[in-house]
Structures are given as structure tokens and as C-alpha cells.
Amino acid sequence: MKKVLYTALGLTLLGGIGAFLFAWSGLYSVAASKPHWAITEWFLHFGLRKSVETHAIPVEAPPLDEQAMIYRGLGHYEGACAPCHGAPGEAGNPVAKHMLPIPPHLPDKAAEWTDSQLFWIVKHGLKYTGMPAWIAQERDDEVWSVVAFVRRMPDMQPEEYRRVARNDTIHDPEMAEQNAALIAAAGPTGADLVACARCHGLRGEGGGAGAFPRLAGQKPEYLYETLKAYALGTRPSGIMQPIAAELGDAELRRLADHYAAMTPDTKAPEPGDAPDPETLKLGETIASQGLPGEGVPACASCHTTGQGNAGRGDAGQADAGQANAPENALYPDLRGQYAAFLIQQLDLWKAGKRHGTAYSEIMAAAARPLTPEQIRAVSRYYASLPPAGPRSP
The missing domain is CATH 1.10.760.10 (Cytochrome c-like domain)
Known part of the structure; x- marks a missing residue:
């Protein structure tokens, strides 16, 4: 038994030394332009799937059919996920096709994972894939919103996706001149305003079955302090922080003043049945x-x-x-x-x-x-x- 044990230890040591020398030589190409060996690709995908399946076991999925939850997830997906993972009727950015591994086209691949597994992936990310962890780890509600949309996405027609993701009010032909004037009036933050408008509207009308708050007529100081808290991460949000963190103090102030000066749309109906x-x-x-x-x-x-x-x-x-x-x-x-x-x-x-x-x-x-x-x-x-x-x- 001692001889067998020593032999096994020796072979293990030699194998480790050999692997180290191979890595030290630099002969293995880490270029994304060169595919993995077939055995390497199989092993990595096998290990990834088994890891996700194991860690997702204790995760219990909530109901995912609430419309506001789906729209909230869609709003984030369009800006943060679609460039790599595509969307209904859209293949995604060509740059993503040259990553290794190539990000899966989720409208086709989402069904391969359970709700709990999708949640674990979105929340924790995946090593060696470029898939980041969720910024605000305590905001499970935001993560579940993304899962709710991803689960709904395979059944969504491209026209419906574009209508919600791009916000029709921005591109309404009848409002083209007024919208252009609003964007121009925003000056240096015009592009930022268009990004905000995807969820909140150019005039702060919000919507998405109540997923996105009305900002029109809100107190400017409150809006400014809220955006600043998002940017600093003191108000946790994996959806809002990446957007607000890219803006300077002057841009935050200008956006807050813009939405505060808008007249709220009192005709917009409250989603759902009238309360008793x-x-x-x-x-x-x-x-x-x-x-x-x-x-x-x-x-x-x-x-x-x-x-x-x-x-x-x-x-x-x-x-x-x-x-x-x-x-x-x-x-x-x-x-x-x-x-x-x-x-x-x-x-x-x-x-x-x-x-x-x-x-x-x-x-x-x-x-x-x-x-x-x-x-x-x-x-x-x-x-x-x-x-x-x-x-x-």
C-alpha cells in the first residue's frame, strides 16, 4: 500500500510540474481568436453547468408574471444585456461574437436553465466568461426582474420588444419636433436624457405598468440627491448605479432640473383595476x-x-x-x-x-x-x- 501511495503521489507531483512548465512556456494560446481545444471546451462547459446547478439548488423562485417586474427587467436588459446576448429579432453586437466563450443568444438559450439557475447566474456572474456579478448584491428584487423578462423574452415578438425597450414616446412622429426641442434644451446632457427616457420618458411620465416612477414635477433637490446616491452606491441598485455613476455632478443637476420642470401627465391611467x-x-x-x-x-x-x-x-x-x-x-x-x-x-x-x-x-x-x-x-x-x-x- 505504501508503494502504491508513493507512486500515486509521485505521478501527481510530476503531473503538476509538467502542467506548470507547460503554462510557463507560454505555448498555450490565450487569444480569444483561437478556439479552445475540444476537450478543454467540454470540460469548461461541463464544470460551469454543474457548478450553477449545485449552487442554485437552495434558490426558491417567486412568481415571475407581474407585468411591472417584466418591464423593469426589460429596461435593464436593453441597455446592459442585449449588446452581448441579443434580443427578440436582434443578434446582438458583432463584437460579442468574437468573445471566447461567445455569449449565448438568450432568446434561444434561456429555456436551457431553470428560473433559480438564471437568478444565480445573473446575481453572481460567471468566471472566465465576461459575465459580471450584480452590482447591488442585496437587490434580489432587481435580479428577479431580469429573470422574469428573460423567461418572457422567447415569446415576445420583435415589434413588442422594440416598442417597450425604445419607448415609443421618444420616437413618436407626431411629437418629433417637441422631442427634438426637449433634447436640444438639455444641452450637453441630451444623450443622457435619451438614455433616461428609455424607462422614465423624455417628460418623466414613467410607466411600464408602474415599473418606472413618474419623475415629472418631482422636487429637483430630491431628484439630484437620489441620482447622487445611486452614483455613489449608497442607494443600492444594479440598474441605476451603472447609469448614474457615469455622470458628473453638473449632469446630475441638469437632469434633475429637467424632470422637475416637466408637467406631469394627469391623464395617464394607473395600471391595474381601480381600487375599492x-x-x-x-x-x-x-x-x-x-x-x-x-x-x-x-x-x-x-x-x-x-x-x-x-x-x-x-x-x-x-x-x-x-x-x-x-x-x-x-x-x-x-x-x-x-x-x-x-x-x-x-x-x-x-x-x-x-x-x-x-x-x-x-x-x-x-x-x-x-x-x-x-x-x-x-x-x-x-x-x-x-x-x-x-x-x-
Whole structure:
């Protein structure tokens, strides 16, 4: 047994020395223009698939059919993923075809992976492939949005994809002159505005089944500080940080001023069925009075509710305690905001995954006691109010 053991150790040592000398010689080409040996390619793909399958075992997928989730994932996919992985009716950037390994064309290959495996790949990336890990590791909700879209993509027609990904409002022939004037008025940030408009619209109308918030008429200082928090990564988002981090302070300020000066579209319908009166009543109570017995303060303590900065009581009158509350430039105006977006943000506050401002602890403490039904109620209530704006920079 000793002889067999020593022989095995010796062969292993010789093999290791041989592999080192081969690598040291530089004879093996690492050029992306030269394909792997067949055995090397098989081994790498075999190891990759088995690793993903094993690590994805404990991942439990949530429902992925929510329209806002799909659109949110589509918005990110168009800018960050499509150049390499293609899209419905699109092959992707030719440069990606000269990578090694070549990124798979996901409209054709997504079905080869389960939801949990796709999540693990998007969140953690893949070594030696150029596939990066998700920037904001705590934002599983964003990762699942990408998975939801990738799962939906094989059934999506090219026309539908282009309509949502490019945002028809940007290329509407009837609005061509007005859109061109808006972009020109943005000056040096015109190209940045077009990139923002893919999700938020040139006029900040947002949309995507409530996936993207309305920015029109929002407080300019709030928009600026939010963009800055995204750029610094103090407000985590794998979708927003790569975009905001490329902009300088002057560009952030100009974009914030642009959207603040836009007039909100009060005709845009809130996605989904109209909320029932009881839901709105509960939402109004939380907004104007809070739930003192559950430790939930009134939203109107900080956020505008109804007319002015006052909360509305049962008769629609302003609460005396809120009538003269000063407006804080760093508190967002929630009136007319999409309910799907508000629900998402409150869920993040409740889970402790939304931070980055001086008021994070306040919001986290306020959202933590709320039930899912209460979150939906107060979100639907704010969505039912006329939006504010426009605001002067």
C-alpha cells in the first residue's frame, strides 16, 4: 500500500510540474481568436453547468408574471444585456461574437436553465466568461426582474420588444419636433436624457405598468440627491448605479432640473383595476393619521398628502397638526406616483434594503410594521391623488 501511495503521489507531483512548465512556456494560446481545444471546451462547459446547478439548488423562485417586474427587467436588459446576448429579432453586437466563450443568444438559450439557475447566474456572474456579478448584491428584487423578462423574452415578438425597450414616446412622429426641442434644451446632457427616457420618458411620465416612477414635477433637490446616491452606491441598485455613476455632478443637476420642470401627465391611467373604496379609505388613514397602535406614523408628517402639505381627515379636511408642516426638499412628493413603484419601495424599506439618505432609519422604522395589505392600500391611495408639478429648478 505504501508503494502504491508513493507512486500515486509521485505521478501527481510530476503531473503538476509538467502542467506548470507547460503554462510557463507560454505555448498555450490565450487569444480569444483561437478556439479552445475540444476537450478543454467540454470540460469548461461541463464544470460551469454543474457548478450553477449545485449552487442554485437552495434558490426558491417567486412568481415571475407581474407585468411591472417584466418591464423593469426589460429596461435593464436593453441597455446592459442585449449588446452581448441579443434580443427578440436582434443578434446582438458583432463584437460579442468574437468573445471566447461567445455569449449565448438568450432568446434561444434561456429555456436551457431553470428560473433559480438564471437568478444565480445573473446575481453572481460567471468566471472566465465576461459575465459580471450584480452590482447591488442585496437587490434580489432587481435580479428577479431580469429573470422574469428573460423567461418572457422567447415569446415576445420583435415589434413588442422594440416598442417597450425604445419607448415609443421618444420616437413618436407626431411629437418629433417637441422631442427634438426637449433634447436640444438639455444641452450637453441630451444623450443622457435619451438614455433616461428609455424607462422614465423624455417628460418623466414613467410607466411600464408602474415599473418606472413618474419623475415629472418631482422636487429637483430630491431628484439630484437620489441620482447622487445611486452614483455613489449608497442607494443600492444594479440598474441605476451603472447609469448614474457615469455622470458628473453638473449632469446630475441638469437632469434633475429637467424632470422637475416637466408637467406631469394627469391623464395617464394607473395600471391595474381601480381600487375599492375600503382600500382607499385604509390608505388615506395611514397617510393622514398613521396607525399609532402599530407604531406607524402618518405619512403626512413628512410627505405631501392631498392639498398643500396637509393630511386629509375623514371629511377631507386638513389635519390641524399638519396644515403648517414645512415642505422638506429631500422628501419625495408621492402624489400621483404609480402604485406598483410605491409598493416596491415600501417592501424594500420594510426588508431593510433601501438606504442611502439621512432619513433611511425613519422610513425603515415606519415601513417595518406595515402588512402587505396596508402597503398596497397606502400606495393605491397616493396613486389616486393628482400629481404635483411642475417645479422650478
